Amino acid sequence: xxxxxxxxxLVRKWQQITVISPYSRELGLRLHKVEPDWCVIAxxxxxxxxxxxxxxxxHGGVVTALLDSCYGLAIFVRxxxxxxxxxxxxxxxxxxxxxxxxxxxxxxxxxxxxxxxAFVRGAAYHESPDDPIATSSAIFMFTGxxxxxxxxxxxxxxxxxx
Amino acid sequence: xxxxxxxxxLVRKWQQITVISPYSRELGLRLHKVEPDWCVIAxxxxxxxxxxxxxxxxHGGVVTALLDSCYGLAIFVRxxxxxxxxxxxxxxxxxxxxxxxxxxxxxxxxxxxxxxxAFVRGAAYHESPDDPIATSSAIFMFTGxxxxxxxxxxxxxxxxxx
Amino acid sequence: xxxxxxxxxLVRKWQQITVISPYSRELGLRLHKVEPDWCVIAxxxxxxxxxxxxxxxxHGGVVTALLDSCYGLAIFVRxxxxxxxxxxxxxxxxxxxxxxxxxxxxxxxxxxxxxxxAFVRGAAYHESPDDPIATSSAIFMFTGxxxxxxxxxxxxxxxxxx
Amino acid sequence: xxxxxxxxxLVRKWQQITVISPYSRELGLRLHKVEPDWCVIAxxxxxxxxxxxxxxxxHGGVVTALLDSCYGLAIFVRxxxxxxxxxxxxxxxxxxxxxxxxxxxxxxxxxxxxxxxAFVRGAAYHESPDDPIATSSAIFMFTGxxxxxxxxxxxxxxxxxx
Numbered sequence: 001x002x003x004x005x006x007x008x009x010l011v012r013k014w015q016q017i018t019v020i021s022p023y024s025r026e027l028g029l030r031l032h033k034v035e036p037d038w039c040v041i042a043x044x045x046x047x048x049x050x051x052x053x054x055x056x057x058x059h060g061g062v063v064t065a066l067l068d069s070c071y072g073l074a075i076f077v078r079x080x081x082x083x084x085x086x087x088x089x090x091x092x093x094x095x096x097x098x099x100x101x102x103x104x105x106x107x108x109x110x111x112x113x114x115x116x117x118a119f120v121r122g123a124a125y126h127e128s129p130d131d132p133i134a135t136s137s138a139i140f141m142f143t144g145x146x147x148x149x150x151x152x153x154x155x156x157x158x159x160x161x162x
Numbered sequence: 163x164x165x166x167x168x169x170x171x172l173v174r175k176w177q178q179i180t181v182i183s184p185y186s187r188e189l190g191l192r193l194h195k196v197e198p199d200w201c202v203i204a205x206x207x208x209x210x211x212x213x214x215x216x217x218x219x220x221h222g223g224v225v226t227a228l229l230d231s232c233y234g235l236a237i238f239v240r241x242x243x244x245x246x247x248x249x250x251x252x253x254x255x256x257x258x259x260x261x262x263x264x265x266x267x268x269x270x271x272x273x274x275x276x277x278x279x280a281f282v283r284g285a286a287y288h289e290s291p292d293d294p295i296a297t298s299s300a301i302f303m304f305t306g307x308x309x310x311x312x313x314x315x316x317x318x319x320x321x322x323x324x
Numbered sequence: 325x326x327x328x329x330x331x332x333x334l335v336r337k338w339q340q341i342t343v344i345s346p347y348s349r350e351l352g353l354r355l356h357k358v359e360p361d362w363c364v365i366a367x368x369x370x371x372x373x374x375x376x377x378x379x380x381x382x383h384g385g386v387v388t389a390l391l392d393s394c395y396g397l398a399i400f401v402r403x404x405x406x407x408x409x410x411x412x413x414x415x416x417x418x419x420x421x422x423x424x425x426x427x428x429x430x431x432x433x434x435x436x437x438x439x440x441x442a443f444v445r446g447a448a449y450h451e452s453p454d455d456p457i458a459t460s461s462a463i464f465m466f467t468g469x470x471x472x473x474x475x476x477x478x479x480x481x482x483x484x485x486x
Numbered sequence: 487x488x489x490x491x492x493x494x495x496l497v498r499k500w501q502q503i504t505v506i507s508p509y510s511r512e513l514g515l516r517l518h519k520v521e522p523d524w525c526v527i528a529x530x531x532x533x534x535x536x537x538x539x540x541x542x543x544x545h546g547g548v549v550t551a552l553l554d555s556c557y558g559l560a561i562f563v564r565x566x567x568x569x570x571x572x573x574x575x576x577x578x579x580x581x582x583x584x585x586x587x588x589x590x591x592x593x594x595x596x597x598x599x600x601x602x603x604a605f606v607r608g609a610a611y612h613e614s615p616d617d618p619i620a621t622s623s624a625i626f627m628f629t630g631x632x633x634x635x636x637x638x639x640x641x642x643x644x645x646x647x648x
Contacts, residue, residue: 020215021212021213021214021215021221022209022210022211022212022215023210023211023212023213023220023221023223023224024213024221026210026211047184048184048185048188049184049185049188050183050184050185051183051184051185051186052183053182053183053184054246058185059183059185059186059227059230060226060227060230060249060252061185061189061223061224061226061227061228061230061231062185062223062227064222064223064226064227064230064252065221065222065223065224065226065227066223068221068222068223068226069223084216086256086259087222087256088255088256088603088625089253089254089255089256089575089625090222090226090253090254091251091252091253091254091415091461091577092251092252092253093250093251093443093461093463094248094249094250094251095436095443097248111459112419112456116602117574117627119417119419119459121459132436135435135443135445135461137415137417137459137461139417139574139575139625141603250441250463251413251463253415253577253623255605255623255625257598257605273621274581274618278440279412279465281579281581281621283621294598297597297605297607297623299577299579299621299623301412301413301463301579303441344539345536345537345538345539345545346533346534346535346536346539347534347535347536347537347544347545347547347548348537348545350534350535371508372508372509372512373508373509373512374507374508374509375507375509375510376507377506377507377508378570382509383507383509383510383551383554384550384551384554384573384576385509385547385548385550385551385552385554385555386509386547386551388546388547388550388551388554388576389545389546389547389548389550389551390547392545392546392547392550393547408540410580410583411546411580412579412580413577413578413579413580414546414550414577414578415575415576415577415578416575416576416577417574417575418572418573418574418575421572
């Protein structure tokens with residue numbers, strides 16, 4: 001089993017993957033937990049992502065983006081490598097409105113991993129995935145290209161940054 | 163039938179509803195067409211909404227946000243009034259990657275309108291909904307509260323702005 | 325907590341609800357387990373429900389019917405009463421083919437119960453829901469009408485039978 | 487363009503594919519129309535497939551089975567050959583109850599055909615797909631194996647029948 005210090009190091013490494021895309025950085029996604037069967041990313045919705053002015057509730061597109069990012073991470077973490085892939089389809093059920101201004105967590109698991117497809121499910125929540133804001137499932141498709149280790153991906157990212 | 167000048171005026175009015183939420187303005191949503199059975203909103207994805215650094219492809223969450231906004235609009239346009247509502251669920255199928263940097267259109271129709279629920283479907287595309295980037299369907303639920311005419315909503319928005 | 329003998333009695337009672345519809349009897353649905361947070365129904369697919377002659381695999385419609393029935397049961401069991409309702413939408417992901425001729429279990433939980441809507445998820449499997457044939461989620465809508473206790477429903481059924 | 491007599495012949499041929507599986511025959515599926523972009527199958531629900539005894543409404547699983555069969559047909563017709571494939575996922579939205587005892591039509595189109603995946607959408611209805619009982623979309627995956635022409639498949643079926 002991983003030691004606590006190793007876990008912090010693991011979170012630090014995967015955090016860089018979590019915000020590898022400009023949109024993830026724009027949303028301010030923050031890796032919260034990384035386990036083979038449950039990865040959690042947090043987003044702190046500021047005023048710019050409000051979807052309903054009257055209620056202050058975050059836009060549904062942000063919840064979807066959070067879960068979508070969480071799915072990618074959960075697949076990479078389960079494989080322990082990175083591969084090019086694309087969301088094939090995604091379904092989201094909204095169960096209750098997010099509390100305005102409150103941090104939202106997105107948790108996900110890759111529950112089936114095939115050669116071409118990865119099946120994921122997850123939830124967005126404040127307190128616990130058992131009291132969800134939204135539940136969701138999706139299928140990702142690997143789109144070819146090389147398999148890259150986490151270390152190599154991080155090295156490459158370092159090289160890309162001036 | 164509406165005269166051409168009326169149509170431009172109609173687009174101008176509904177454009178204000180299209181960007182009623184901070185997130186819609188943040189994404190730069192622009193109303194393209196407003197017809198009772200097909201509303202189209204355009205988004206010009208800039209560098210901040212890139213989801214994949216290697217390919218420059220827009221983040222899926224932005225496509226979902228575009229369609230989600232388009233659904234709300236299509237329901238309001240079909241009713242010709244505004245009512246408080248929430249996305250109940252949404253499914254999106256991705257058929258091909260969006261071309262980086264190119265404007266994305268989201269088109270939607272409310273194909274069934276009930277007392278409590280509205281059923282919508284739509285597509286995201288560059289050229290034509292027949293060659294879609296994504297197809298999608300969703301159900302919205304009316305959450306109570308007053309029915310507001312478009313004119314009243316616009317008046318209220320004017321009053322809210324200093 | 326329910327005593328073992330009570331549990332057998334509970335299964336016996338809910339079994340009658342499980343096969344309340346002609347199609348459920350036609351498919352030979354058999355209630356396997358009834359707990360507030362996990363109901364399981366089994367179907368023994370015979371030759372008539374084969375969907376693929378070459379492989380002998382059961383038709384997907386039968387798996388959907390199994391889960392749909394399981395959802396209704398899970399909602400009734402959680403409420404501990406019966407109410408008229410309808411499937412609003414249902415999504416099913418197929419992960420692997422069912423083994424021809426082998427009994428299929430469908431398990432479901434109603435994970436959110438509202439005044440108008442009930443949210444459910446479930447899985448079809450041979451051995452364990454962790455190695456699923458299919459995973460699925462759905463939303464049901466209550467369609468009005470009286471709330472009927474299990475006992476009254478069973479009494480009424482007895483009365484209907486000559 | 488096909489002559490009327492050719493069209494009847496085409497329907498006759500594809501009808502044999504429509505009821506290639508035992509479950510399709512059990513449900514009594516009848517091919518109604520076969521066009522490259524819209525295939526229609528009819529089912530005449532008898533008492534055995536009733537899902538709700540109080541209302542006499544057909545079981546949702548039968549509507550799903552109808553659409554699932556229609557999807558397979560639409561893909562084969564678009565390719566004009568047969569290939570082994572499996573439903574990857576399917577979503578169905580129910581808009582209104584089917585009228586008890588009345589014939590139900592399922593129409594479908596394969597709107598995107600790839601090397602590995604086929605995307606379909608469709609509707610179940612009595613009168614017109616514009617007044618649907620249910621709308622639906624699905625993704626099918628080709629599972630390998632030979633590509634078989636319609637004629638060869640029909641020849642093989644003849645050989646299988648004593």
